[in-house]
Amino acid sequence: xxxxxxxxxxxxxxxxxxxxxxxxxxxxxxxxxxxxxxxxxxxxxxxxxxxxxxxxxxxxxxxxxxxxxxxxxxxxxxxxxxxxxxxxxxxxxxxxxxxxxxxxxxxxxxxxxxxxxxxxxxxxxxxxxxxxxxxxxxxxxxxxxxxxxxxxxxxxxxxxxxxxxxxxxxxxxxxxxxxxxxxxxxxxxxxxxxxxxxxxxxxxxxxxxxxxxxxxxxxxxxxxxxxxxxxxxxxxxxxxxxxxxxxxxxxxxxxxxxxxxxxxxxxxxxxxxxxxxxxxxxxxxxxxxxxxxxxxxxxxxxxxxxxxxxxxxxxxxxxxxxxxxxxxxxxxxxxxxxxxxxxxxxxxxxxxxxxxxxxxxxxxxxxxxxxxxxxxxxxxxxxxxxxxxxxxxxxxxxxxxxxxxxxxxxxxxxxxxxxxxxxxxxxxxxxxxxxxxxxxxxxxxxxxxxxxxxxxxxxxxxxxxxxxxxxxxxxxxxxxxxxxxxxxxxxxxxxxxxxxxxxxxxxxxxxxxxxxxxxxxxxxxxxxxxxxxxxxxxxxxxxxxxxxxxxxxxxxxxxxxxxxxxxxxxxxxxxxxxxxxxxxxxxxxxxxxxxxxxxxxxxxxxxxxxxxxxxxxxxxxxxxxxxxxxxxxxxxxxxxxxxxxxxxxxxxxxxxxxxxxxxxxxxxxxxxxxxxxxxxxxxxxxxxxxxxxxxxxxxxxxxxxxxxxxxxxxxxxxxxxxxxxxxxxxxxxxxxxxxxxxxxxxxxxxxxxxxxxxxxxxxxxxxxxxxxxxxxxxxxxxxxxxxxxxxxxxxxxxxxxxxxxxxxxxx
Numbered sequence: 130x131x132x133x134x135x136x137x138x139x140x141x142x143x144x145x146x147x148x149x150x151x152x153x154x155x156x157x158x159x160x161x162x163x164x165x166x167x168x169x170x171x172x173x174x175x176x177x178x179x180x181x182x183x184x185x186x187x188x189x190x191x192x193x194x195x196x197x198x199x200x201x202x203x204x205x206x207x208x209x210x211x212x213x214x215x216x217x218x219x220x221x222x223x224x225x226x227x228x229x230x231x232x233x234x235x236x237x238x239x240x241x242x243x244x245x246x247x248x249x250x251x252x253x254x255x256x257x258x259x260x261x262x263x264x265x266x267x268x269x270x271x272x273x274x275x276x277x278x279x280x281x282x283x284x285x286x287x288x289x290x291x292x293x294x295x296x297x298x299x300x301x302x303x304x305x306x307x308x309x310x311x312x313x314x315x316x317x318x319x320x321x322x323x324x325x326x327x328x329x330x331x332x333x334x335x336x337x338x339x340x341x342x343x344x345x346x347x348x349x350x351x352x353x354x355x356x357x358x359x360x361x362x363x364x365x366x367x368x369x370x371x372x373x374x375x376x377x378x379x380x381x382x383x384x385x386x387x388x389x390x391x392x393x394x395x396x397x398x399x400x401x402x403x404x405x406x407x408x409x410x411x412x413x414x415x416x417x418x419x420x421x422x423x424x425x426x427x428x429x430x431x432x433x434x435x436x437x438x439x440x441x442x443x444x445x446x447x448x449x450x451x452x453x454x455x456x457x458x459x460x461x462x463x464x465x466x467x468x469x470x471x472x473x474x475x476x477x478x479x480x481x482x483x484x485x486x487x488x489x490x491x492x493x494x495x496x497x498x499x500x501x502x503x504x505x506x507x508x509x510x511x512x513x514x515x516x517x518x519x520x521x522x523x524x525x526x527x528x529x530x531x532x533x534x535x536x537x538x539x540x541x542x543x544x545x546x547x548x549x550x551x552x553x554x555x556x557x558x559x560x561x562x563x564x565x566x567x568x569x570x571x572x573x574x575x576x577x578x579x580x581x582x583x584x585x586x587x588x589x590x591x592x593x594x595x596x597x598x599x600x601x602x603x604x605x606x607x608x609x610x611x612x613x614x615x616x617x618x619x620x621x622x623x624x625x626x627x628x629x630x631x632x633x634x635x636x637x638x639x640x641x642x643x644x645x646x647x648x649x650x651x652x653x654x655x656x657x658x659x660x661x662x663x664x665x666x667x668x669x670x671x672x673x674x675x676x677x678x679x680x681x682x683x684x685x686x687x688x689x690x691x692x693x694x695x696x697x698x699x700x701x702x703x704x705x706x707x708x709x710x711x712x713x714x715x716x717x718x719x720x721x722x723x724x725x726x727x728x729x730x731x732x733x734x735x736x737x738x739x740x741x742x743x744x745x746x747x748x749x750x751x752x753x754x755x756x757x758x759x760x761x762x763x764x765x766x767x768x769x770x771x772x773x774x775x776x777x778x779x780x781x782x783x784x785x786x787x788x789x790x791x792x793x794x795x796x797x798x799x800x801x802x803x804x805x806x807x808x809x810x811x812x813x814x815x816x817x818x819x820x821x822x823x824x825x826x827x828x829x830x831x832x833x834x835x836x837x838x839x840x841x842x843x844x845x846x847x848x849x850x851x852x853x854x855x856x857x858x859x860x861x862x863x864x865x866x867x868x869x870x871x872x873x874x875x876x877x878x879x880x881x882x883x884x885x886x887x888x889x890x891x892x893x894x895x896x897x898x899x900x901x902x903x904x905x906x907x908x909x910x911x912x913x914x915x916x917x918x919x920x921x922x923x924x925x926x927x928x929x930x931x932x933x934x935x936x937x938x939x940x
Contacts (some may be wrong), residue, residue: 136212136240142194145240145262146209150195153267160198163290165297171196173230173300175504178679180714181724183689185504193226194219197234199272200287202307203300205234207243214239216259220246228252231304231493233278234271238262247278279311283347286314289340292375298336299505301495302329306336308493309456316347319455321432321488325497325709326460326674327506334428334458335373338394341426342376346454352425356395356453358446359430365396386415388423395424402446416446424453431671432457432488444487457488460674461667497670498711500677507679509657510714511693511700512721514563516761518556519544519697520784523759544697545662548584552591559761560660560696561595564638567694568656571718572725574687575603578628579638580651581658582672586615589640592660596638603637612636616644629653631682652678653686658694669703692721701836705854715852774825785827786834790849792825799850806843807936808929811893818842841891843936858888861935868934875917879909880931895932897924 136144160168172192176185195207206226208219219237224246227235235246235255243260266274276284287310291298298306305322312320324330334357341352357373359365370380379393383401405411427450447455500506522541529537531551542551560581568575581596583589593613603610614621614628614636622644627633629651642661654676663669676691693700704713793799805817821828826849828842837845839857848855862884869877882904886894899905900914909917914924921927 134213138209138211141212141240142209145212146195146207146238149243149262149265150207152263153265153270155197155268157195164198164201165291165293166196166198168196168198170194173226174502177502177504178508178689180508180510180690189502189504191226191229191503193223193230196226196230196232197268197271199268199275200284201290201303202272202275202287203230203232203303204268204271204275205232205236206230207236207238210237210239212240216240216242217244220244224248224255230300231308233275236265247274250278281311281314283314286310286341286344286346289344291336292339295372295374296332298332299329301499301503301505302333302336305333305493305495306340309333309337310340312492313341313346313454317489317492318348318451319457319488321457321459321491323459323461323491323494325495325500325506325677326671327677327679328460328495328500330430330458330460331369331372334430334456337456338373338426338428339375341454342393350422350425350452350454352454353393354395354424355393355426355428356397356424356450357428357430358397358399360399365398370396386418388415388419399446414445416449421449422452424450427453427455429455429457432459447487455488459667461670496709496711497677498707498709501711505679506677507688507690509673509676509691509693510716510721511695511704512567512716512718513695513698513700514560514718514763515696515698516556516559516763518553518759518761519547523551523553523556548588548591548661552588553759554591554595555759555761557588557591558595558598560658561592561599563696563763564656564658564694565596565599567692567718567721568638571721572656572692574655574725575600576634576637577655578651578653579656579658580654580675581638581640582661583640583642584661585642586613586617588661589613589615589642592640596640600638607635609635611638611640614639614641614644631686651675652680652683653688654678655688655691656694657691658696659699660696662697663699663703666703669699673704701854707853712851712853775823785830786849789826789828789831790852793846793849796824799846802846803843803936803938806841806846806892807932811896814842814892843892847938858891862888864937865931865934868931872921873917876921876927879905879914879917880927883931892932895928895935897928900924 157168160166170192171194172190173196174189174191176187176190178185193206194209196203197205197207206223208223208226210216210218216239217237218239220235223235223237227233227246227248231252233248235248237244240262242262243265245258245260246255247258248255276282281287287307289310291303291306301324305324309320309322322330322333324333338355342355343352345351355376357365357369365382370382373380373394376394381389381392381395383395383397386401388395402414402416404413404415427447429447497506501508522543524541525537525539527539531537537551542553547553547556564579564581568577568579581589581592583592590613593611596611597604600610609624609627612621612624612628614625616622621639624636628636628639631653657673657676659669659672663672673693676693679688700713701715704710802817802821806814809817818828822830826846828845831837831845831849832840832842837848837855839859840848840855841858841861844855844857844861847853865880865884869880872880883895883899886899900909900911905914918924918927921930
């Protein structure tokens with residue numbers, strides 16, 4: 130027995146576990162040959178990149194001991210441990226891997242038997258079972274259990290295999306493919322897949338098409354004609370069509386609204402199907418030249434755009450071909466069921482572009498955060514570079530005229546007006562200078578591929594001109610160092626392939642408005658510049674996605690992460706979904722400089738460039754427009770206010786948020802502040818807030834800002850200290866859901882009413898004194914309330930437990 134206790138994990142596998150699996154028909158080599166995956170020691174992530182070092186953290190690589198496949202579907206994960214351990218030792222790891230791989234079964238063993246977990250459909254709960262060593266289920270038995278778990282009565286669509294001639298799908302791509310096929314097998318006619326930009330949605334679409342082609346759906350429809358529908362020609366390029374390898378001889382790209390028959394796979398943009406508009410009286414429904422059942426399967430690329438909007442003319446294309454199986458793909462999730470319910474009761478702003486309204490809930494979702502954690506996507510940080518005019522606006526003097534001699538209205542132009550109603554050239558030159566400085570001096574890499582998103586094509590041209598002035602030496606080496614790539618710029622569009630290339634140096638900087646925002650595979654991009662107001666979260670995420678591409682070739686060329694330079698201050702408003710985006714880091718250029726510190730380049734070319742830069746000491750940026758001097762400078766100089774800090778009138782040249790955040794980060798009492806807000810009474814909390822104001826942490830003033838006006842002080846402090854988005858009080862209230870579920874109905878009802886008041890009025894509502902007010906007074910008296918809460922230790926005790934649940938960060 131002592132000898133058995135000394136068996137290593139590998140010995141236990143070979144002596145006990147693998148013979149038990151082989152005996153019932155599990156053939157790992159067959160799985161590898163058939164599905165292109167290594168079923169033993171299955172590694173299914175690359176390891177997250179540490180953005181500060183640019184190195185992969187090998188400890189984050191996900192590697193399962195055994196992954197059990199059947200028909201290309203992952204059925205189970207098995208984790209093994211050395212004989213001396215209990216069979217259940219590895220079950221938590223197996224369960225976590227099973228969740229990621231969307232497998233319903235998790236097993237663990239140390240050679241004496243097997244512990245089996247069957248996960249619930251939401252992957253939150255489990256049913257446990259102990260099995261003898263000789264009772265491991267066979268592939269067919271486990272597959273039949275899988276079909277039962279999926280409520281599948283038919284599985285003919287799952288008998289098909291992926292095309293492995295080009296590449297083996299990654300685990301999340303395999304998840305998405307199988308999720309779509311299972312939904313189709315169950316008769317679902319509209320299917321939504323949500324995967325972050327850069328995760329290979331085109332490849333997923335191809336594998337689904339390959340597996341469904343010539344198959345018969347549950348409704349009896351045979352998949353013979355497939356449409357890949359996009360909203361711009363740039364999304365249907367040679368790379369896209371080349372991906373659909375097995376259809377090579379049957380591909381047709383629809384042009385001139387000529388819908389030819391006799392092809393298997395059609396590529397088309399919306400404009401080929403419909404043109405004009407009802408408003409202009411020139412709407413033409415070209416798609417009606419085809420019968421409604423012409424297509425059997427339609428993929429809608431970037432379905433967060435026009436195709437998903439209820440009021441969009443493009444949606445009628447999908448409704449016309451409603452008999453086809455329709456699969457929408459997007460990198461930007463819209464409202465899920467819970468969010469729509471919140472919208473209905475007024476907690477969230479109404480939206481027109483809810484793609485879930487059309488397609489239903491996503492059958493699979495792979496987030497930006499997951500992609501970064503797995504090491505398949507590049508991590509990034511945001512640098513805010515706000516000028517004084519972006520923050521304060523620009524007011525021309527009375528009678529001022531523009532370059533064309535027209536009088537400019539005597540009003541204040543704010544950031545959303547820039548490059549829309551007014552082109553403020555000093556601001557454009559400011560952005561060009563800061564971007565150039567970032568590349569040359571902060572990154573110390575003037576050849577880092579950069580996209581600058583501008584408001585329109587003229588803005589992109591003005592930005593190109595300003596950048597050329599700032600980078601004369603680089604432009605002298607190659608005139609294509611900076612280019613404009615917009616829909617009307619044929620010279621710039623001709624350079625797009627060079628800009629996308631991993632090996633071609635030029636162009637380095639591309640100015641654009643819309644053309645590069647979606648669907649363009651700009652793999653080498655290391656800097657994304659936002660100089661346009663974006664009101665749509667989907668578009669913003671697509672813009673950021675131009676930098677997320679990551680692979681071995683890019684890493685070998687030095688790309689491991691990227692930066693977002695935000696000249697509009699909008700990133701915080703859009704990167705506020707930690708469940709999908711993860712925690713986004715907002716940093717200053719000093720932090721970038723530390724992170725990117727590299728050995729000095731001794732080449733004469735770079736030395737001369739450096740010398741020339743250091744010799745030129747430019748005066749403060751003062752630019753003249755029609756005789757008026759306008760000074761443009763960064764946000765650190767843009768706020769000039771006096772505040773009483775520790776009894777001294779202090780001149781503050783930063784934003785209140787930045788100044789308060791620095792003060793807070795420099796104190797060791799942060800946790801105690803949070804604890805006081807959680808446990809203190811009203812007087813104690815007010816005393817703390819007054820003390821913080823004296824120290825220069827202006828919580829009450831910050832609470833008047835739009836981004837914090839629905840947050841309580843606890844979350845404002847957290848946001849200042851951590852740099853993360855602040856939860857609203859409504860979001861904070863949901864933290865108590867689990868605690869509420871543990872209570873009896875009457876107690877739960879009382880606290881739910883109390884939380885509604887908290888969401889409206891803040892933490893002072895979580896006090897026993899409010900029970901004398903409505904909505905409590907008309908339903909309960911204080912004696913009844915005391916009786917209801919008696920079993921929980923009384924009113925004060927249950928209120929403190931409620932606060933502990935709300936503010937669990939410090940409870």
